[in-house]
Amino acid sequence: MQDFAEAFRLAFTLVLSGDPDLLEIIGLSLRVSLSAMLISCAFGLAIGATVAVLRFPGRGAVIVLMNSLMGLPPVVVGLVVYLMLSNAGPLGFLQLLYTPTAMIIAQSVLITPIIAALSRQVLEDLYSEYAEQFRSLCVPTHTAIGALLWDARYSLLTVALAGFGRAVAEVGAVIIVGGNIAHLTRVMTTAIALETSKGDLALAMALGMVLLTIAILVNASVMALRSTAARHAYA
Amino acid sequence: MLDAVDRTTAGERIIASKAAPRGLLPMEARGLTLAISGKRLVDAVDLDLNANSITMIMGPNGAGKSLLIRLLHGMITPTSGSITWSGEQLNEGMRRRQAMVFQRPVLLRRSVAANVDFVLSLRGPTDKAKRDHILEHVGLLEHAKQPARLLSGGEQQRLALARALALEPDVLFLDEPTASLDPASVLRIEQIVSSAHASGTKIIFITHDFGQAKRLAGDIVLMHRGGVLEHTPAEKFFEKPQTAKGADFLAGRIVL
Amino acid sequence: MTTTKAGMRFAMALVLAAGISVPAVADDASIIVQSTTSTANSGLYDYMLPIFEKKTGIKVNVVAVGTGQAIKNAQNCDGDVLLVHAKSAEEKFVADGFGLKRSDVMYNDFIIVGPPSDPAKIKGDKSAGDALKKIAGAKANFASRGDNSGTHKAEIKLWKAAGVDIKDSSGQWYRETGSGMGATLNTAVGMGAYALTDRGTWISFKNKGDFEILVEGDKSLFNQYGIMLVNPEKCPNVKAKAGQSFIDWVLSADGQNTIRSFQLDGKQLFFPNAEAEPMQKAG
Numbered sequence: 001m002q003d004f005a006e007a008f009r010l011a012f013t014l015v016l017s018g019d020p021d022l023l024e025i026i027g028l029s030l031r032v033s034l035s036a037m038l039i040s041c042a043f044g045l046a047i048g049a050t051v052a053v054l055r056f057p058g059r060g061a062v063i064v065l066m067n068s069l070m071g072l073p074p075v076v077v078g079l080v081v082y083l084m085l086s087n088a089g090p091l092g093f094l095q096l097l098y099t100p101t102a103m104i105i106a107q108s109v110l111i112t113p114i115i116a117a118l119s120r121q122v123l124e125d126l127y128s129e130y131a132e133q134f135r136s137l138c139v140p141t142h143t144a145i146g147a148l149l150w151d152a153r154y155s156l157l158t159v160a161l162a163g164f165g166r167a168v169a170e171v172g173a174v175i176i177v178g179g180n181i182a183h184l185t186r187v188m189t190t191a192i193a194l195e196t197s198k199g200d201l202a203l204a205m206a207l208g209m210v211l212l213t214i215a216i217l218v219n220a221s222v223m224a225l226r227s228t229a230a231r232h233a234y235a
Numbered sequence: 236m237l238d239a240v241d242r243t244t245a246g247e248r249i250i251a252s253k254a255a256p257r258g259l260l261p262m263e264a265r266g267l268t269l270a271i272s273g274k275r276l277v278d279a280v281d282l283d284l285n286a287n288s289i290t291m292i293m294g295p296n297g298a299g300k301s302l303l304i305r306l307l308h309g310m311i312t313p314t315s316g317s318i319t320w321s322g323e324q325l326n327e328g329m330r331r332r333q334a335m336v337f338q339r340p341v342l343l344r345r346s347v348a349a350n351v352d353f354v355l356s357l358r359g360p361t362d363k364a365k366r367d368h369i370l371e372h373v374g375l376l377e378h379a380k381q382p383a384r385l386l387s388g389g390e391q392q393r394l395a396l397a398r399a400l401a402l403e404p405d406v407l408f409l410d411e412p413t414a415s416l417d418p419a420s421v422l423r424i425e426q427i428v429s430s431a432h433a434s435g436t437k438i439i440f441i442t443h444d445f446g447q448a449k450r451l452a453g454d455i456v457l458m459h460r461g462g463v464l465e466h467t468p469a470e471k472f473f474e475k476p477q478t479a480k481g482a483d484f485l486a487g488r489i490v491l
Numbered sequence: 492m493t494t495t496k497a498g499m500r501f502a503m504a505l506v507l508a509a510g511i512s513v514p515a516v517a518d519d520a521s522i523i524v525q526s527t528t529s530t531a532n533s534g535l536y537d538y539m540l541p542i543f544e545k546k547t548g549i550k551v552n553v554v555a556v557g558t559g560q561a562i563k564n565a566q567n568c569d570g571d572v573l574l575v576h577a578k579s580a581e582e583k584f585v586a587d588g589f590g591l592k593r594s595d596v597m598y599n600d601f602i603i604v605g606p607p608s609d610p611a612k613i614k615g616d617k618s619a620g621d622a623l624k625k626i627a628g629a630k631a632n633f634a635s636r637g638d639n640s641g642t643h644k645a646e647i648k649l650w651k652a653a654g655v656d657i658k659d660s661s662g663q664w665y666r667e668t669g670s671g672m673g674a675t676l677n678t679a680v681g682m683g684a685y686a687l688t689d690r691g692t693w694i695s696f697k698n699k700g701d702f703e704i705l706v707e708g709d710k711s712l713f714n715q716y717g718i719m720l721v722n723p724e725k726c727p728n729v730k731a732k733a734g735q736s737f738i739d740w741v742l743s744a745d746g747q748n749t750i751r752s753f754q755l756d757g758k759q760l761f762f763p764n765a766e767a768e769p770m771q772k773a774g
Contacts, residue, residue, distance in 0.1 A: 087568030087728050095728065097569050098523055098554060126344075133341035135310045137357055137402075138331050147353065151344040179523075179554035182537070197673025198532050199698030 007205035014206055015213075021183075026214060029187040032100055033168040036107035040163050043108075044115025045156065049145045051116075052123035066120060069113030074106075074172030081106040082176050098179040103187070106173040111163035118159040123148045157226055161219055168215060188214070259320040259329060259405045260437060261285040262307065267316035269302055277302050278461035279316070288453030289428070289438040291469070294484070298458040300441045304408045307439070308333055320406075331358070334404035338411040340395035342383040347375055347394055350383050354398045366401070373397040373427055389420025396427055407431060409440045413447065425451060445485075449473060457481050521550035522733045525562075525570035527641060528671045529599075530716070531555030533691035533760055539749045543740055549733045557671060558641035565589060568726030571734035574741075576716045577641035590719040594742055597750050597761045598715045601645060602693060603706040604676075605685040613685075619709040620653040627655040630664040632684035636675050637667025645714060646687045652711065689714050691760040716761075718742070741765075 014022050051062055083089050085097040085105070096102045126148055134144050149156065171189035178185035180194060188211040195204035262284040269277040277299045284290055292300045305311045307318060309330045318325045343350050351366045370376040373393040378386060383394055392412055399407060409428065413421040421444075429451065432438045442448055448455060452469035457476070465477045476482045483489075530536065531553055540551045554564065558575040565573045566589050573590060575581060584590045603613065603622055611629040613622035626633055635657075636643035650657050657665045666684060668675045672692045679686035680700040688696075693704070706712075718738055723731040740746045747763035754760070 086564075087726060089567070092568070092728075098552065130341060130343070132310070132337065136308060136335040137354060138327060139357060143357070147343065179552070179556075181523075181552040181554060184552050194532075196677070197528060197671050199673055199676060199696040201677075201698050203697075 003202050003205060006202040007209060010202055010206035011209040015210060022210070024183065025186055025188055025191050026210070028100060028185070029168060029189070029211070030214070030218075032103045032174070032187060033107060033164055035104045036111060036167045037160055037164040039104065039108040040112040040115045040167075041156075041160050044112045044163070045119050045149060047112075047116040048119030049123050049149055051120045052127055053141060053145055053148070063117075063120065066113055066117040070117050072110055072113060074110055074170040075176070077110045078106055078173030078176035081109060081173065085177060097177060098181060098185060100178070100185060102177040103174045103185060106177045107167040107170065110170060110173055111167050114166055115159055115163045118162060119152075119156055122152050122155045122159060126152050154226055154230065157222060161222060164218065165215060168211070168218075259332060260287060261321065262406075263317075263319045263322075264307065265317050267303075267306060267318065268314050269299075269306060269311065270314045276461050277306060277313070280461075280463050282456065282463055282466065284437070284439070286453065287432075287435065287437050289432050289440060289451050290454050290456060291448045291452035292439065292441045292456045292458060293443070293448060294458035294464075299461040300458050301410055303458065304335070304410060304439055304441065308335055308406075308408050310335075331402075332404055333406040333408065334399035334402045335408040335410065336392070336395050336399050336412045338414050340391045342386075342391060342394060345383060346380050347383050347386065348379040350394060351398055351401050354401050358402060369397045369401050372400070372430075374423070387420075389416050389423065392416060392420070392424060393427065396424065400427075400431055404436060406437045406439065409438065411441050411443065413442070413444070421447070445473075457484060459484075520548055520733070521552055522571040522730050522737060523552045523554060523569070524572045524574055524737070525554050525556070525565045526574040527558050527561060527576060528555045528673065529576070529642065529689045529692050530574065530761075532673060533695050534755065535691070535750070535753055535761060538753045539746070542749055543737065543746075546740070547736055549736065551737060557636075557638050558644070559639035565721050568721065568728060571721055571730050572718065572737055573721060574716065574718045575641055576714050577644050578715055578717060580641075580644065581717045581719065585719060589722055589725055591722055593717045593719040594738070595764055595766065596716045596718045596741055597747075597763045597765070598713050599689050599691050599761050600707065601642070601687055601712040601714050602690050602704045603685060603687055604679070604693060604699075604702050605705045606683045607701050607703055608683070609705060611685070614703075614705045616706050617709065619649055619706055619711050622706045623650055623653040623655055626685055627653075627657070627660070627664075630660075632664050632666060632682055634675050634679035634682065634684040634686045635665060635667045636672065637669045638671070640671075641714075642672060642687065642689060649687070649711065691755075694755050694758055694760060715764075 047066070051059065051066070081102065082097065084091045085094065085102050086092055087097070096105070127144075130144070130148065134147075139147070169189065171193050174185070174187055175190045175193060178187070178190065180186050180190040186194075188207060192204045192207045192211070195201075195207060262282070264280055264282040267277060267280040267282070268275060280303060292303065294300055302311070306313050307325075309318075309325045309327075320329050323329070343353055345353070347370065348366060351369060352361045355361045355366060367376060367379070370379055373396060375386075375390060375394055375397060378390065383391065386394060396412070407428075412428075413424050416424065425447065428438060428440070438451075440451065448469065454466065454468050455472040456466045457464045457472075457478075457480075459480055465472075465481050467477050467481075471477075472481070473485070476485055526536075532555070536551075536553050540553070544550055554561070554570065556564065558577045558580065561570075561573060561575050562577075562580055562584055564570055565584070573581070573584070574596065581590070581593050585593050601619075603619065605613070611622075611625040611631040613625050616622040616625075635646060661667060666678070666682070668678050670678070672688055673696065676686060676688060676692070676696055677698055678684070680698060680702055685705070690707075693699075718741055720731060720734045720738055721729045723729040741750075742765040747765055750761050750763040751759065
């Protein structure tokens, strides 16, 4: 296959040329997926921490459900969000379909279970260490949750990145609710799908390489941030 | 340090702190029982702690020592029986006037100072001067900014102790705090515990170390199979235990 | 509580790090056109929409999906204008009250492409029906969209006219990809199967391999596109005025000339045939 060589060449050319269309698409991808990650963290961490700390009837079932929802198919999420946001749907009046907001909502629905399930595991492991000490100190539940979230923050950063990775890589949900509209809702993955459907496999592959590079850059900068923060945490 | 003399209800002479006892004594446990899946791990314990002494709890592994102090501290609920401190049923308010140090120190993944700040924040506004004073007292002030988990075993246990003392507890429970430490570290821990006792804190201390018990104890509670075999002033216990099993235990014979 | 405060600071830092901003929302001066991949992938919209936008200031957002999904989306009121190619489905859409008047816009034509080895020997056949009969007779692989799109519907009609019942052969030589035109062509090229496609998609398609056009020019292969406004009475959100001005422009001499002048590799892809424009001109 000369497609790979061609794809590499194209990927370099694309990045070096600073093509404004490409930059726009990259920018939207980042904005949508990072926003989805933040929203999912707000909900997912709250759910994960609550389930990790509290004991209530049906807790086992909730954990099974959370873990299962990590495998939500993006297409199904896209379809559900589409049906909700469609003008024929209950939330149609919001006029959000085919906007970046709709894409953020779909990706948030997709990755909130991932953040919740993974953070639940991380926090529960830490809590099993802290539990006896906390009981001795009469630590109120909300303080305990705050302490767990804070002390596990570096592990939770990895959890958030797992969510971001899933969000930025999925195409099934955003293409349905975003519509892959040029200059409005086109992101990296839908652009790749489009170029594949045009049979321009080399360009699709090149875009894929750019997407991978972005993912690496995001992860690297978060890791850099993390080690800087860790160095200053005790200063 | 351990010089004042007090009298218990049993008429036994127990060394107590000169400082006036703070609040919670006497402690009275009656018929205290903890059963887990039918097994009575703590079995009908009657125990009185009246003097502001260092009470050492001893006995073979599995005797129920750790469970007993967790019951007395209100961390677990007994299956039956009652616990009163200063004549009142054990409640949340009393629990906040007690503290516990575990065999393996549970430190937050934070700096040494932040570990103390955390417990201070539980009882009121954090006080930097107070924190530094406590860290100085346990010899950790120079490590204040280090991650707690990078301390040595002895330092970690001293931090756990500092955190407990930051609460200014009336009662301090210690569950084999020196079990895995080197002799120098053991000695430092013992000094800190003694000085806490001297300033009026009731100490309830589990140990397997006869030397430690001889050095610190005012009275000995000997446990066996979930029950209290005897509760005797330390001097008397080491001279001649009141029970045959106690004598066996002291002589290092297997007691099961 | 220091913990809570510190947690808040951490969260704030995350928010700032991500640079979250208010997402853009399609404004009033924009409309959504539900259309098909075949027109979008050819590049027609990229060519003609800037001309229209410059003239009117109306931004046109195209959602390119299969005709079946485009019609369904329009029925859900998720679009202002429908531009697709499945005449009977379009007429039903209008008859059911979802759309206003339907107008012919343009046509292109379907072609049958296949590998140069041509196992069913259909190359140069003047009749699409004969070619399909030969493919069925030879049990040569045929890749179908299988997605209820306009192209798929046209293909089904052609099989029916040729008297071939493809239902029994599904999964054997008749392969339904259930995907868009591009994905189906990728599959056809990959497995050396025949496929029916529109000329526009084929010319702009980059992954042809050694595939060639084997059958073309039959009248039954003409592919008519229609345009219509989504009914504002059914869908109050429809931007009727902006939508209608787009339709009017597409059907006007200016719009039709724009369509005619769109070329790819020196070839005209779409032949305007709105009522004001006589068909012969386009041929």
